[in-house]
Amino acid sequence: MPSNRSAFVDDKGKPLRVADSAMPKPGADDIVVRNYAVAINTIDPAQADGFQIRQYPTVLGHDLAGEVFDVGSNVTRFKKGGRVIGHARQFRFLQVSQKTEPSACIRAFLLAMQPSYLTACGFYEEGYMQLDLPSLDAKPNGKVVVVYGGSSSVGIAAIQLAVNAGYRVIATSSSNNFDLCREAGASDVFDYKVETVAGDIAKAVCDDKFVGLYNAIGIPESFDVVTPIMEKLNGGFLANTKPLGKLPNFIDAKFVLGVGDFGFPVWDNFITKALESGKLKCLPEAKVVGKGLESLQEAFEVRNGDVSAQKVVVEL
Ligand SMILES: NC(=O)c1ccc[n+]([C@@H]2O[C@H](COP(=O)([O-])OP(=O)(O)OC[C@H]3O[C@@H](n4cnc5c(N)ncnc54)[C@H](OP(=O)(O)O)[C@@H]3O)[C@@H](O)[C@H]2O)c1
CATH class of the missing domain: 3.40.50.720 (NAD(P)-binding Rossmann-like Domain)
Incomplete structure:
Protein backbone atom coordinates (compact mmCIF):
# COMPACT_ATOMS: atom_id res chain seq x y z
CA MET A 1 0.00 0.00 0.00
CA PRO A 2 1.41 3.43 -0.89
CA SER A 3 1.84 5.74 2.08
CA ASN A 4 2.06 9.49 2.48
CA ARG A 5 3.93 11.74 4.86
CA SER A 6 3.51 15.46 5.43
CA ALA A 7 5.21 18.27 7.34
CA PHE A 8 2.41 19.72 9.47
CA VAL A 9 2.22 23.21 10.93
CA ASP A 10 0.37 22.71 14.23
CA ASP A 11 0.26 26.37 15.23
CA LYS A 12 1.69 29.76 14.31
CA GLY A 13 5.50 29.71 14.46
CA LYS A 14 5.75 26.12 15.76
CA PRO A 15 8.46 23.89 14.27
CA LEU A 16 7.17 21.62 11.51
CA ARG A 17 6.02 18.16 12.63
CA VAL A 18 6.67 15.34 10.14
CA ALA A 19 4.12 12.53 10.38
CA ASP A 20 2.13 10.03 8.34
CA SER A 21 -0.89 11.54 6.62
CA ALA A 22 -3.84 10.38 4.54
CA MET A 23 -3.18 9.60 0.89
CA PRO A 24 -4.96 12.35 -1.05
CA LYS A 25 -7.67 11.44 -3.59
CA PRO A 26 -7.70 13.73 -6.62
CA GLY A 27 -10.85 15.68 -7.48
CA ALA A 28 -12.01 15.47 -11.10
CA ASP A 29 -9.59 18.23 -12.27
CA ASP A 30 -6.72 17.42 -9.93
CA ILE A 31 -3.66 15.25 -10.03
CA VAL A 32 -1.69 13.85 -7.09
CA VAL A 33 2.08 14.27 -7.40
CA ARG A 34 4.71 12.16 -5.72
CA ASN A 35 7.19 14.94 -4.91
CA TYR A 36 10.87 14.41 -5.60
CA ALA A 37 11.93 17.95 -4.71
CA VAL A 38 10.28 21.11 -3.44
CA ALA A 39 11.58 24.66 -3.74
CA ILE A 40 11.00 27.04 -0.86
CA ASN A 41 8.88 29.99 -1.97
CA THR A 42 9.25 33.14 0.16
CA ILE A 43 5.64 32.66 1.19
CA ASP A 44 6.26 29.22 2.79
CA PRO A 45 8.15 30.45 5.88
CA ALA A 46 5.73 33.39 6.13
CA GLN A 47 2.82 30.95 6.22
CA ALA A 48 4.64 28.82 8.82
CA ASP A 49 4.55 32.01 10.91
CA GLY A 50 0.79 32.24 10.47
CA PHE A 51 0.41 34.46 7.38
CA GLN A 52 -3.09 33.86 5.95
CA ILE A 53 -3.54 30.55 7.83
CA ARG A 54 -7.03 30.23 9.25
CA GLN A 55 -7.00 26.77 10.78
CA TYR A 56 -4.47 24.28 12.16
CA PRO A 57 -2.97 21.82 11.55
CA THR A 58 -2.16 22.66 7.98
CA VAL A 59 0.34 21.59 5.30
CA LEU A 60 2.24 24.21 3.29
CA GLY A 61 3.81 24.12 -0.11
CA HIS A 62 3.84 25.81 -3.50
CA ASP A 63 6.70 24.90 -5.82
CA LEU A 64 7.24 21.23 -6.59
CA ALA A 65 8.84 18.75 -8.96
CA GLY A 66 7.86 15.10 -9.09
CA GLU A 67 5.98 12.33 -10.80
CA VAL A 68 2.26 11.94 -11.45
CA PHE A 69 0.89 9.44 -8.93
CA ASP A 70 -2.85 9.68 -9.61
CA VAL A 71 -5.13 11.67 -11.93
CA GLY A 72 -8.73 12.91 -11.63
CA SER A 73 -11.44 11.76 -14.04
CA ASN A 74 -11.34 14.95 -16.20
CA VAL A 75 -7.55 15.02 -16.60
CA THR A 76 -6.29 13.90 -20.01
CA ARG A 77 -3.05 15.84 -20.38
CA PHE A 78 -1.16 14.07 -17.59
CA LYS A 79 -0.57 10.35 -17.21
CA LYS A 80 0.54 8.37 -14.19
CA GLY A 81 4.36 8.23 -14.04
CA GLY A 82 4.87 11.45 -16.09
CA ARG A 83 7.39 13.94 -14.74
CA VAL A 84 5.99 17.32 -13.75
CA ILE A 85 6.81 20.64 -12.16
CA GLY A 86 4.02 22.69 -10.67
CA HIS A 87 2.68 25.41 -8.45
CA ALA A 88 0.39 23.96 -5.79
CA ARG A 89 -1.48 27.19 -5.05
CA GLN A 90 -1.77 26.50 -1.33
CA PHE A 91 -1.99 30.23 -0.70
CA ARG A 92 -4.66 30.74 -3.35
CA PHE A 93 -6.76 27.83 -2.10
CA LEU A 94 -6.68 29.28 1.39
CA GLN A 95 -7.73 32.69 0.15
CA VAL A 96 -10.38 31.69 -2.30
CA SER A 97 -12.08 28.70 -0.77
CA GLN A 98 -10.93 28.88 2.84
CA LYS A 99 -9.91 25.27 2.32
CA THR A 100 -8.04 24.15 5.40
CA GLU A 101 -7.68 20.40 4.94
CA PRO A 102 -4.08 19.42 4.27
CA SER A 103 -3.96 18.22 0.69
CA ALA A 104 -1.41 17.34 -1.93
CA CYS A 105 -3.92 17.65 -4.80
CA ILE A 106 -3.18 20.32 -7.34
CA ARG A 107 -5.08 21.71 -10.30
CA ALA A 108 -3.77 20.08 -13.43
CA PHE A 109 -3.48 23.30 -15.42
CA LEU A 110 -0.64 24.66 -13.32
CA LEU A 111 1.69 21.88 -14.35
CA ALA A 112 4.22 21.34 -17.08
CA MET A 113 5.77 18.06 -18.12
CA GLN A 114 9.41 18.60 -17.22
CA PRO A 115 11.41 18.62 -14.01
CA SER A 116 12.69 22.06 -13.09
CA TYR A 117 12.20 24.87 -10.63
CA LEU A 118 10.39 27.82 -12.07
CA THR A 119 8.35 30.66 -10.70
CA ALA A 120 5.53 31.95 -12.89
CA CYS A 121 5.06 35.70 -13.14
CA GLY A 122 2.10 38.07 -13.17
CA PHE A 123 2.74 39.74 -16.52
CA TYR A 124 -0.48 38.89 -18.24
CA GLU A 125 -3.54 39.72 -16.18
CA GLU A 126 -6.11 41.96 -17.86
CA GLY A 127 -5.64 45.62 -16.96
CA TYR A 128 -2.01 45.00 -15.99
CA MET A 129 1.12 45.07 -18.18
CA GLN A 130 -0.63 42.68 -20.57
CA LEU A 131 2.51 41.51 -22.33
CA ASP A 132 2.24 39.26 -25.35
CA LEU A 133 2.39 35.63 -24.34
CA PRO A 134 5.70 33.77 -24.77
CA SER A 135 6.07 31.41 -27.71
CA LEU A 136 8.78 29.19 -29.20
CA ASP A 137 9.26 31.42 -32.24
CA ALA A 138 8.82 35.00 -30.97
CA LYS A 139 10.38 37.74 -33.11
CA PRO A 140 11.83 40.99 -31.67
CA ASN A 141 8.94 43.48 -31.39
CA GLY A 142 10.85 46.73 -30.76
CA VAL A 256 0.76 41.10 -9.28
CA LEU A 257 0.36 37.52 -8.20
CA GLY A 258 2.07 34.68 -10.03
CA VAL A 259 -1.09 32.61 -9.79
CA GLY A 260 -4.36 33.01 -11.62
CA ASP A 261 -6.26 31.88 -14.69
CA PHE A 262 -3.98 34.12 -16.80
CA GLY A 263 -1.25 31.53 -16.10
CA PHE A 264 -3.13 28.86 -18.04
CA PRO A 265 -1.74 29.55 -21.56
CA VAL A 266 1.80 30.01 -20.25
CA TRP A 267 1.84 26.72 -18.37
CA ASP A 268 -0.25 24.79 -20.86
CA ASN A 269 1.21 25.95 -24.17
CA PHE A 270 4.70 27.17 -23.45
CA ILE A 271 6.62 25.96 -20.38
CA THR A 272 6.92 22.24 -21.19
CA LYS A 273 8.04 22.75 -24.80
CA ALA A 274 10.27 25.69 -23.89
CA LEU A 275 12.10 23.65 -21.24
CA GLU A 276 12.50 20.75 -23.68
CA SER A 277 13.88 23.00 -26.41
CA GLY A 278 16.14 25.03 -24.09
CA LYS A 279 14.21 28.27 -24.69
CA LEU A 280 13.58 28.31 -20.94
CA LYS A 281 16.55 27.59 -18.73
CA CYS A 282 16.38 26.20 -15.19
CA LEU A 283 17.72 29.33 -13.50
CA PRO A 284 18.84 30.29 -10.92
CA GLU A 285 20.79 27.25 -9.76
CA ALA A 286 19.33 25.11 -6.99
CA LYS A 287 20.82 25.32 -3.51
CA VAL A 288 19.93 21.90 -2.09
CA VAL A 289 19.65 22.35 1.67
CA GLY A 290 18.90 18.72 2.57
CA LYS A 291 16.95 15.57 1.89
CA GLY A 292 13.61 14.61 3.41
CA LEU A 293 10.72 16.51 4.98
CA GLU A 294 12.82 16.88 8.15
CA SER A 295 15.09 19.31 6.24
CA LEU A 296 12.25 21.73 5.52
CA GLN A 297 12.60 23.62 8.79
CA GLU A 298 16.27 24.36 8.05
CA ALA A 299 15.37 25.27 4.47
CA PHE A 300 12.85 27.84 5.79
CA GLU A 301 15.66 29.41 7.85
CA VAL A 302 17.98 29.48 4.83
CA ARG A 303 15.19 31.03 2.75
CA ASN A 304 14.65 33.73 5.40
CA GLY A 305 18.35 34.67 5.25
CA ASP A 306 20.33 36.28 2.42
CA VAL A 307 19.67 34.47 -0.85
CA SER A 308 21.38 35.66 -4.03
CA ALA A 309 20.72 34.04 -7.39
CA GLN A 310 19.78 30.66 -5.91
CA LYS A 311 16.62 28.61 -5.48
CA VAL A 312 16.42 26.97 -2.03
CA VAL A 313 15.48 23.32 -2.56
CA VAL A 314 14.80 20.22 -0.45
CA GLU A 315 15.00 16.80 -2.11
CA LEU A 316 12.50 14.21 -0.93
N1 LIG B 1 3.35 38.13 -5.87
C1 LIG B 1 3.68 36.86 -5.96
O1 LIG B 1 2.90 36.01 -6.44
C2 LIG B 1 5.03 36.44 -5.50
C3 LIG B 1 5.49 35.12 -5.72
C4 LIG B 1 6.78 34.79 -5.32
C5 LIG B 1 7.60 35.74 -4.71
N2 LIG B 1 7.10 37.00 -4.48
C6 LIG B 1 7.96 38.07 -3.90
O2 LIG B 1 8.89 38.41 -4.93
C7 LIG B 1 10.11 38.84 -4.35
C8 LIG B 1 11.24 38.06 -4.99
O3 LIG B 1 11.16 36.67 -4.60
P1 LIG B 1 12.30 35.67 -5.05
O4 LIG B 1 12.03 34.35 -4.44
O5 LIG B 1 12.46 35.77 -6.52
O6 LIG B 1 13.54 36.37 -4.32
P2 LIG B 1 15.04 35.91 -4.25
O7 LIG B 1 15.38 34.94 -5.32
O8 LIG B 1 15.34 35.53 -2.85
O9 LIG B 1 15.77 37.31 -4.53
C9 LIG B 1 17.09 37.46 -4.20
C10 LIG B 1 17.68 38.57 -5.06
O10 LIG B 1 17.11 39.82 -4.71
C11 LIG B 1 18.04 40.83 -5.03
N3 LIG B 1 17.81 41.93 -4.06
C12 LIG B 1 17.70 41.84 -2.73
N4 LIG B 1 17.43 43.06 -2.20
C13 LIG B 1 17.36 43.93 -3.24
C14 LIG B 1 17.09 45.33 -3.36
N5 LIG B 1 16.85 46.10 -2.27
N6 LIG B 1 17.07 45.87 -4.59
C15 LIG B 1 17.30 45.09 -5.67
N7 LIG B 1 17.55 43.78 -5.63
C16 LIG B 1 17.59 43.21 -4.42
C17 LIG B 1 19.42 40.19 -4.91
O11 LIG B 1 20.10 40.52 -6.09
P3 LIG B 1 21.69 40.60 -6.17
O12 LIG B 1 22.22 39.43 -5.36
O13 LIG B 1 21.98 40.49 -7.62
O14 LIG B 1 22.03 41.92 -5.54
C18 LIG B 1 19.13 38.68 -4.85
O15 LIG B 1 19.72 37.97 -5.91
C19 LIG B 1 9.98 38.61 -2.84
O16 LIG B 1 9.68 39.85 -2.25
C20 LIG B 1 8.82 37.64 -2.72
O17 LIG B 1 8.14 37.77 -1.49
C21 LIG B 1 5.86 37.36 -4.87
Whole structure:
Protein backbone atom coordinates (compact mmCIF):
# COMPACT_ATOMS: atom_id res chain seq x y z
CA MET A 1 0.00 0.00 0.00
CA PRO A 2 1.41 3.43 -0.89
CA SER A 3 1.84 5.74 2.08
CA ASN A 4 2.06 9.49 2.48
CA ARG A 5 3.93 11.74 4.86
CA SER A 6 3.51 15.46 5.43
CA ALA A 7 5.21 18.27 7.34
CA PHE A 8 2.41 19.72 9.47
CA VAL A 9 2.22 23.21 10.93
CA ASP A 10 0.37 22.71 14.23
CA ASP A 11 0.26 26.37 15.23
CA LYS A 12 1.69 29.76 14.31
CA GLY A 13 5.50 29.71 14.46
CA LYS A 14 5.75 26.12 15.76
CA PRO A 15 8.46 23.89 14.27
CA LEU A 16 7.17 21.62 11.51
CA ARG A 17 6.02 18.16 12.63
CA VAL A 18 6.67 15.34 10.14
CA ALA A 19 4.12 12.53 10.38
CA ASP A 20 2.13 10.03 8.34
CA SER A 21 -0.89 11.54 6.62
CA ALA A 22 -3.84 10.38 4.54
CA MET A 23 -3.18 9.60 0.89
CA PRO A 24 -4.96 12.35 -1.05
CA LYS A 25 -7.67 11.44 -3.59
CA PRO A 26 -7.70 13.73 -6.62
CA GLY A 27 -10.85 15.68 -7.48
CA ALA A 28 -12.01 15.47 -11.10
CA ASP A 29 -9.59 18.23 -12.27
CA ASP A 30 -6.72 17.42 -9.93
CA ILE A 31 -3.66 15.25 -10.03
CA VAL A 32 -1.69 13.85 -7.09
CA VAL A 33 2.08 14.27 -7.40
CA ARG A 34 4.71 12.16 -5.72
CA ASN A 35 7.19 14.94 -4.91
CA TYR A 36 10.87 14.41 -5.60
CA ALA A 37 11.93 17.95 -4.71
CA VAL A 38 10.28 21.11 -3.44
CA ALA A 39 11.58 24.66 -3.74
CA ILE A 40 11.00 27.04 -0.86
CA ASN A 41 8.88 29.99 -1.97
CA THR A 42 9.25 33.14 0.16
CA ILE A 43 5.64 32.66 1.19
CA ASP A 44 6.26 29.22 2.79
CA PRO A 45 8.15 30.45 5.88
CA ALA A 46 5.73 33.39 6.13
CA GLN A 47 2.82 30.95 6.22
CA ALA A 48 4.64 28.82 8.82
CA ASP A 49 4.55 32.01 10.91
CA GLY A 50 0.79 32.24 10.47
CA PHE A 51 0.41 34.46 7.38
CA GLN A 52 -3.09 33.86 5.95
CA ILE A 53 -3.54 30.55 7.83
CA ARG A 54 -7.03 30.23 9.25
CA GLN A 55 -7.00 26.77 10.78
CA TYR A 56 -4.47 24.28 12.16
CA PRO A 57 -2.97 21.82 11.55
CA THR A 58 -2.16 22.66 7.98
CA VAL A 59 0.34 21.59 5.30
CA LEU A 60 2.24 24.21 3.29
CA GLY A 61 3.81 24.12 -0.11
CA HIS A 62 3.84 25.81 -3.50
CA ASP A 63 6.70 24.90 -5.82
CA LEU A 64 7.24 21.23 -6.59
CA ALA A 65 8.84 18.75 -8.96
CA GLY A 66 7.86 15.10 -9.09
CA GLU A 67 5.98 12.33 -10.80
CA VAL A 68 2.26 11.94 -11.45
CA PHE A 69 0.89 9.44 -8.93
CA ASP A 70 -2.85 9.68 -9.61
CA VAL A 71 -5.13 11.67 -11.93
CA GLY A 72 -8.73 12.91 -11.63
CA SER A 73 -11.44 11.76 -14.04
CA ASN A 74 -11.34 14.95 -16.20
CA VAL A 75 -7.55 15.02 -16.60
CA THR A 76 -6.29 13.90 -20.01
CA ARG A 77 -3.05 15.84 -20.38
CA PHE A 78 -1.16 14.07 -17.59
CA LYS A 79 -0.57 10.35 -17.21
CA LYS A 80 0.54 8.37 -14.19
CA GLY A 81 4.36 8.23 -14.04
CA GLY A 82 4.87 11.45 -16.09
CA ARG A 83 7.39 13.94 -14.74
CA VAL A 84 5.99 17.32 -13.75
CA ILE A 85 6.81 20.64 -12.16
CA GLY A 86 4.02 22.69 -10.67
CA HIS A 87 2.68 25.41 -8.45
CA ALA A 88 0.39 23.96 -5.79
CA ARG A 89 -1.48 27.19 -5.05
CA GLN A 90 -1.77 26.50 -1.33
CA PHE A 91 -1.99 30.23 -0.70
CA ARG A 92 -4.66 30.74 -3.35
CA PHE A 93 -6.76 27.83 -2.10
CA LEU A 94 -6.68 29.28 1.39
CA GLN A 95 -7.73 32.69 0.15
CA VAL A 96 -10.38 31.69 -2.30
CA SER A 97 -12.08 28.70 -0.77
CA GLN A 98 -10.93 28.88 2.84
CA LYS A 99 -9.91 25.27 2.32
CA THR A 100 -8.04 24.15 5.40
CA GLU A 101 -7.68 20.40 4.94
CA PRO A 102 -4.08 19.42 4.27
CA SER A 103 -3.96 18.22 0.69
CA ALA A 104 -1.41 17.34 -1.93
CA CYS A 105 -3.92 17.65 -4.80
CA ILE A 106 -3.18 20.32 -7.34
CA ARG A 107 -5.08 21.71 -10.30
CA ALA A 108 -3.77 20.08 -13.43
CA PHE A 109 -3.48 23.30 -15.42
CA LEU A 110 -0.64 24.66 -13.32
CA LEU A 111 1.69 21.88 -14.35
CA ALA A 112 4.22 21.34 -17.08
CA MET A 113 5.77 18.06 -18.12
CA GLN A 114 9.41 18.60 -17.22
CA PRO A 115 11.41 18.62 -14.01
CA SER A 116 12.69 22.06 -13.09
CA TYR A 117 12.20 24.87 -10.63
CA LEU A 118 10.39 27.82 -12.07
CA THR A 119 8.35 30.66 -10.70
CA ALA A 120 5.53 31.95 -12.89
CA CYS A 121 5.06 35.70 -13.14
CA GLY A 122 2.10 38.07 -13.17
CA PHE A 123 2.74 39.74 -16.52
CA TYR A 124 -0.48 38.89 -18.24
CA GLU A 125 -3.54 39.72 -16.18
CA GLU A 126 -6.11 41.96 -17.86
CA GLY A 127 -5.64 45.62 -16.96
CA TYR A 128 -2.01 45.00 -15.99
CA MET A 129 1.12 45.07 -18.18
CA GLN A 130 -0.63 42.68 -20.57
CA LEU A 131 2.51 41.51 -22.33
CA ASP A 132 2.24 39.26 -25.35
CA LEU A 133 2.39 35.63 -24.34
CA PRO A 134 5.70 33.77 -24.77
CA SER A 135 6.07 31.41 -27.71
CA LEU A 136 8.78 29.19 -29.20
CA ASP A 137 9.26 31.42 -32.24
CA ALA A 138 8.82 35.00 -30.97
CA LYS A 139 10.38 37.74 -33.11
CA PRO A 140 11.83 40.99 -31.67
CA ASN A 141 8.94 43.48 -31.39
CA GLY A 142 10.85 46.73 -30.76
CA LYS A 143 9.49 47.05 -27.23
CA VAL A 144 11.40 47.12 -23.94
CA VAL A 145 10.59 45.72 -20.49
CA VAL A 146 12.74 46.64 -17.48
CA VAL A 147 13.10 43.85 -14.88
CA TYR A 148 14.24 45.22 -11.53
CA GLY A 149 15.82 42.36 -9.54
CA GLY A 150 16.83 40.25 -12.52
CA SER A 151 18.89 37.80 -10.43
CA SER A 152 16.00 36.87 -8.12
CA SER A 153 14.05 33.68 -8.87
CA VAL A 154 11.03 35.69 -9.94
CA GLY A 155 13.19 38.14 -11.91
CA ILE A 156 14.97 35.42 -13.90
CA ALA A 157 11.63 33.88 -14.85
CA ALA A 158 10.31 37.35 -15.78
CA ILE A 159 13.32 38.03 -18.04
CA GLN A 160 12.89 34.69 -19.82
CA LEU A 161 9.13 35.00 -20.31
CA ALA A 162 9.43 38.54 -21.73
CA VAL A 163 12.37 37.67 -24.02
CA ASN A 164 10.44 34.67 -25.33
CA ALA A 165 7.59 36.99 -26.28
CA GLY A 166 9.90 39.23 -28.37
CA TYR A 167 10.58 42.01 -25.84
CA ARG A 168 14.05 43.37 -25.23
CA VAL A 169 14.78 43.17 -21.50
CA ILE A 170 16.92 45.55 -19.50
CA ALA A 171 17.63 44.11 -16.04
CA THR A 172 19.21 45.18 -12.77
CA SER A 173 21.28 43.05 -10.37
CA SER A 174 24.56 43.15 -8.46
CA SER A 175 27.52 43.13 -10.86
CA ASN A 176 28.44 39.52 -9.93
CA ASN A 177 25.06 38.43 -11.34
CA PHE A 178 25.29 40.28 -14.68
CA ASP A 179 26.29 37.08 -16.55
CA LEU A 180 23.33 35.22 -15.07
CA CYS A 181 20.88 37.92 -16.23
CA ARG A 182 22.46 37.86 -19.70
CA GLU A 183 22.21 34.06 -19.79
CA ALA A 184 18.49 34.47 -19.08
CA GLY A 185 18.29 36.76 -22.12
CA ALA A 186 18.66 40.35 -20.84
CA SER A 187 20.25 42.62 -23.46
CA ASP A 188 21.63 45.05 -20.86
CA VAL A 189 22.19 44.72 -17.11
CA PHE A 190 22.90 47.52 -14.63
CA ASP A 191 23.94 47.49 -10.98
CA TYR A 192 21.06 48.91 -8.93
CA LYS A 193 23.57 50.16 -6.34
CA VAL A 194 25.32 52.49 -8.79
CA GLU A 195 24.07 56.09 -8.62
CA THR A 196 23.70 56.55 -12.38
CA VAL A 197 21.48 53.47 -12.80
CA ALA A 198 18.29 55.39 -13.70
CA GLY A 199 19.98 57.44 -16.43
CA ASP A 200 21.89 54.39 -17.70
CA ILE A 201 18.64 52.44 -18.11
CA ALA A 202 16.91 55.36 -19.85
CA LYS A 203 19.84 55.56 -22.31
CA ALA A 204 19.72 51.79 -22.92
CA VAL A 205 16.00 51.93 -23.81
CA CYS A 206 17.13 54.08 -26.75
CA ASP A 207 14.46 54.36 -29.48
CA ASP A 208 12.53 51.26 -28.42
CA LYS A 209 9.10 51.63 -26.79
CA PHE A 210 9.17 51.20 -22.99
CA VAL A 211 6.14 49.10 -22.01
CA GLY A 212 6.66 48.68 -18.28
CA LEU A 213 8.86 47.82 -15.33
CA TYR A 214 8.52 44.51 -13.50
CA ASN A 215 9.72 45.04 -9.91
CA ALA A 216 10.58 41.47 -8.91
CA ILE A 217 11.89 42.63 -5.52
CA GLY A 218 8.78 44.59 -4.60
CA ILE A 219 9.79 45.72 -1.10
CA PRO A 220 9.40 49.41 -0.14
CA GLU A 221 13.22 50.06 -0.16
CA SER A 222 13.39 49.01 -3.79
CA PHE A 223 11.39 52.14 -4.70
CA ASP A 224 14.38 54.30 -3.69
CA VAL A 225 15.86 53.15 -7.01
CA VAL A 226 12.75 52.14 -8.96
CA THR A 227 11.03 55.55 -8.64
CA PRO A 228 13.96 57.49 -10.22
CA ILE A 229 14.11 54.88 -13.01
CA MET A 230 10.40 55.37 -13.73
CA GLU A 231 10.87 59.16 -13.64
CA LYS A 232 13.71 59.01 -16.18
CA LEU A 233 11.51 56.82 -18.39
CA ASN A 234 8.70 59.43 -18.17
CA GLY A 235 6.49 57.15 -16.08
CA GLY A 236 4.40 54.22 -17.14
CA PHE A 237 3.22 50.86 -15.90
CA LEU A 238 4.84 49.06 -12.99
CA ALA A 239 4.08 45.51 -11.88
CA ASN A 240 5.10 44.80 -8.27
CA THR A 241 5.51 41.45 -6.53
CA LYS A 242 4.51 42.89 -3.14
CA PRO A 243 1.51 44.96 -2.03
CA LEU A 244 2.12 48.63 -2.83
CA GLY A 245 2.36 51.81 -0.75
CA LYS A 246 1.68 55.32 -2.06
CA LEU A 247 3.59 56.19 -5.23
CA PRO A 248 4.00 59.32 -7.36
CA ASN A 249 1.28 59.97 -9.98
CA PHE A 250 3.59 59.22 -12.90
CA ILE A 251 3.69 55.53 -11.86
CA ASP A 252 0.68 53.41 -12.76
CA ALA A 253 1.39 50.47 -10.46
CA LYS A 254 -0.30 47.19 -9.62
CA PHE A 255 0.49 44.33 -7.27
CA VAL A 256 0.76 41.10 -9.28
CA LEU A 257 0.36 37.52 -8.20
CA GLY A 258 2.07 34.68 -10.03
CA VAL A 259 -1.09 32.61 -9.79
CA GLY A 260 -4.36 33.01 -11.62
CA ASP A 261 -6.26 31.88 -14.69
CA PHE A 262 -3.98 34.12 -16.80
CA GLY A 263 -1.25 31.53 -16.10
CA PHE A 264 -3.13 28.86 -18.04
CA PRO A 265 -1.74 29.55 -21.56
CA VAL A 266 1.80 30.01 -20.25
CA TRP A 267 1.84 26.72 -18.37
CA ASP A 268 -0.25 24.79 -20.86
CA ASN A 269 1.21 25.95 -24.17
CA PHE A 270 4.70 27.17 -23.45
CA ILE A 271 6.62 25.96 -20.38
CA THR A 272 6.92 22.24 -21.19
CA LYS A 273 8.04 22.75 -24.80
CA ALA A 274 10.27 25.69 -23.89
CA LEU A 275 12.10 23.65 -21.24
CA GLU A 276 12.50 20.75 -23.68
CA SER A 277 13.88 23.00 -26.41
CA GLY A 278 16.14 25.03 -24.09
CA LYS A 279 14.21 28.27 -24.69
CA LEU A 280 13.58 28.31 -20.94
CA LYS A 281 16.55 27.59 -18.73
CA CYS A 282 16.38 26.20 -15.19
CA LEU A 283 17.72 29.33 -13.50
CA PRO A 284 18.84 30.29 -10.92
CA GLU A 285 20.79 27.25 -9.76
CA ALA A 286 19.33 25.11 -6.99
CA LYS A 287 20.82 25.32 -3.51
CA VAL A 288 19.93 21.90 -2.09
CA VAL A 289 19.65 22.35 1.67
CA GLY A 290 18.90 18.72 2.57
CA LYS A 291 16.95 15.57 1.89
CA GLY A 292 13.61 14.61 3.41
CA LEU A 293 10.72 16.51 4.98
CA GLU A 294 12.82 16.88 8.15
CA SER A 295 15.09 19.31 6.24
CA LEU A 296 12.25 21.73 5.52
CA GLN A 297 12.60 23.62 8.79
CA GLU A 298 16.27 24.36 8.05
CA ALA A 299 15.37 25.27 4.47
CA PHE A 300 12.85 27.84 5.79
CA GLU A 301 15.66 29.41 7.85
CA VAL A 302 17.98 29.48 4.83
CA ARG A 303 15.19 31.03 2.75
CA ASN A 304 14.65 33.73 5.40
CA GLY A 305 18.35 34.67 5.25
CA ASP A 306 20.33 36.28 2.42
CA VAL A 307 19.67 34.47 -0.85
CA SER A 308 21.38 35.66 -4.03
CA ALA A 309 20.72 34.04 -7.39
CA GLN A 310 19.78 30.66 -5.91
CA LYS A 311 16.62 28.61 -5.48
CA VAL A 312 16.42 26.97 -2.03
CA VAL A 313 15.48 23.32 -2.56
CA VAL A 314 14.80 20.22 -0.45
CA GLU A 315 15.00 16.80 -2.11
CA LEU A 316 12.50 14.21 -0.93
N1 LIG B 1 3.35 38.13 -5.87
C1 LIG B 1 3.68 36.86 -5.96
O1 LIG B 1 2.90 36.01 -6.44
C2 LIG B 1 5.03 36.44 -5.50
C3 LIG B 1 5.49 35.12 -5.72
C4 LIG B 1 6.78 34.79 -5.32
C5 LIG B 1 7.60 35.74 -4.71
N2 LIG B 1 7.10 37.00 -4.48
C6 LIG B 1 7.96 38.07 -3.90
O2 LIG B 1 8.89 38.41 -4.93
C7 LIG B 1 10.11 38.84 -4.35
C8 LIG B 1 11.24 38.06 -4.99
O3 LIG B 1 11.16 36.67 -4.60
P1 LIG B 1 12.30 35.67 -5.05
O4 LIG B 1 12.03 34.35 -4.44
O5 LIG B 1 12.46 35.77 -6.52
O6 LIG B 1 13.54 36.37 -4.32
P2 LIG B 1 15.04 35.91 -4.25
O7 LIG B 1 15.38 34.94 -5.32
O8 LIG B 1 15.34 35.53 -2.85
O9 LIG B 1 15.77 37.31 -4.53
C9 LIG B 1 17.09 37.46 -4.20
C10 LIG B 1 17.68 38.57 -5.06
O10 LIG B 1 17.11 39.82 -4.71
C11 LIG B 1 18.04 40.83 -5.03
N3 LIG B 1 17.81 41.93 -4.06
C12 LIG B 1 17.70 41.84 -2.73
N4 LIG B 1 17.43 43.06 -2.20
C13 LIG B 1 17.36 43.93 -3.24
C14 LIG B 1 17.09 45.33 -3.36
N5 LIG B 1 16.85 46.10 -2.27
N6 LIG B 1 17.07 45.87 -4.59
C15 LIG B 1 17.30 45.09 -5.67
N7 LIG B 1 17.55 43.78 -5.63
C16 LIG B 1 17.59 43.21 -4.42
C17 LIG B 1 19.42 40.19 -4.91
O11 LIG B 1 20.10 40.52 -6.09
P3 LIG B 1 21.69 40.60 -6.17
O12 LIG B 1 22.22 39.43 -5.36
O13 LIG B 1 21.98 40.49 -7.62
O14 LIG B 1 22.03 41.92 -5.54
C18 LIG B 1 19.13 38.68 -4.85
O15 LIG B 1 19.72 37.97 -5.91
C19 LIG B 1 9.98 38.61 -2.84
O16 LIG B 1 9.68 39.85 -2.25
C20 LIG B 1 8.82 37.64 -2.72
O17 LIG B 1 8.14 37.77 -1.49
C21 LIG B 1 5.86 37.36 -4.87
